[in-house]
Amino acid sequence: MAVYTTLSAAELAALIAQYDVGELVSAKGIAEGVSNSNWLIETSGHGGQAERFILTMYEARVDAADLPFFLGLLDHLAARGSPVPRTIHDRDGAASRTVQGKAVALIEFLPGVSVDDPSAEQARAVGEALAGIHIASADFAGQRANGMSLPQWHKLFDDCGEAGLRSIDPELPGLVRRELDFLSANWPEDLPHSVIHADLFPDNVLLLGDQVCGLIDFYFACTDITAYDLAVTHSAWCFAKDGRFKPDIAEALVAGYASRRSLSAAEWSALPLLARGAALRFVATRAYDWLNTPADALVTRKDPMDFARRLAFYATEGERAFPRVVA
């Protein structure tokens, strides 16, 4: 959530000149994206109509080898009407270029703002949009393994160490051990798979009123259990800041999803377990970051216990979390 790299005006202008988008008019570094540098770019466009773009420079956390998957996916989904930003290709047709040894891509600017206290109507629209990308990606040829699944959770917790976890909360080591054992033994293998976003927090959805204008930041997207994406989104959207479960938001999100894509009986049954996995995945990354981020760094550390409490909720009230709606 910062601009990590400095690009001079001359570098920016030279880069923009490689695209058929008019001349560079403005460039502002924006505080968006956890793993990349981003600029909001304005160009003179065509016919006197200014155009805006997001310029993304991929820093260490994104593997450049994955860019064809990420950027190709955006093009695929946008072409099928999903509200995702198109990739702007350069004059030679390339979806990404290299500047200062780092990959960059020019991405369509989409309107909308991220909400932190969504209405039920907004949650329903997000559920519909999420189902939409699952459906639209069915004929996408790209494949990418989930780089943040059960084996990685094990590794992240191992790196934290039992003492590290205990320093966060005395209950955390036990919770993690029990959940890792349970999920390793019970993680479903036979549910439908597809491309999933895998990180659809409110930050990554642009809304105007009840309309979803943009699903963004696909840099965790991968091929995995389709319903797991609904579980991730549920864990990210359906709890208040104070930790309270928001049943109206959950019902709207799930109903919106199911209105576009039918969930099989096996998927319905698996959702509470998948949500435990989703919550544990964010406990894992947040615990790791908590222990490895200096307390005085100007980065907001996210409390791992927020998702530990959501995990406990899913373990005990999974049926309530995912009310079965009639599609």
Place this chain on the structure above:
Amino acid sequence: MAVYTTLSAAELAALIAQYDVGELVSAKGIAEGVSNSNWLIETSGHGGQAERFILTMYEARVDAADLPFFLGLLDHLAARGSPVPRTIHDRDGAASRTVQGKAVALIEFLPGVSVDDPSAEQARAVGEALAGIHIASADFAGQRANGMSLPQWHKLFDDCGEAGLRSIDPELPGLVRRELDFLSANWPEDLPHSVIHADLFPDNVLLLGDQVCGLIDFYFACTDITAYDLAVTHSAWCFAKDGRFKPDIAEALVAGYASRRSLSAAEWSALPLLARGAALRFVATRAYDWLNTPADALVTRKDPMDFARRLAFYATEGERAFPRVVA
């Protein structure tokens, strides 16, 4: 250089509704301004034409009592054709509002990018624009004392302490003592005064080609020696990254300035001394920040010695720094 405060989509929309600018379409936190939070805002504007604005929230370093001066100055200069952003007034005519207990202002968006390696033509245009705001502010009624003048330099260096300064560079305590003594004894009292920008670094100038589209970030603006502003700008623009003096840039900057506003003989003579003061001012703030910013904070500390070397240059080669051009 960060977004310090979080504003929710609902807060942003409610704020924008207080202005006659259409509805909120997009808001991106931008990495701009050292003492404020800033967002690049897009609204639906009027007649289907989107409009862009900068929303600034004033954090601790800007005194809200100074806002009428800063914002009134922008309006005054913009009305006289200076390339500065207008303040957008709300439906009740107010130039600033309060959100979360902090003052905010909606500011005109200006095109252009900041350059870090200006051409002589760009330096000339910046000199002309700087002279332009000095002339245009002649009938501005506002007054504001310079909060960063000789007494404050003394105080900042006192706060650093001799050991602190020595930890930065063994030569620094002696340099500071000699310069403070010299400037205190010789600082001119009888030169023309006006409103000055006082911080016109390349970051604070928006250029398109050789055209100055915007002078921004007036939050050090004050009433002080007019020629001191040229000296500040000189110290900020006329040296390469490696510290080398750039005579062509200096000549263009000074010539551009003098083409719009004649410098008196006393002002010409004083420029080298004023530039020593300007350089010492930045040594003072950078030394203070250097000693008071954790080394691992995600803020780029600026090396105080860059300006200590410029100071030494002005002390020995002041005539060369400010070539007298015929206006």
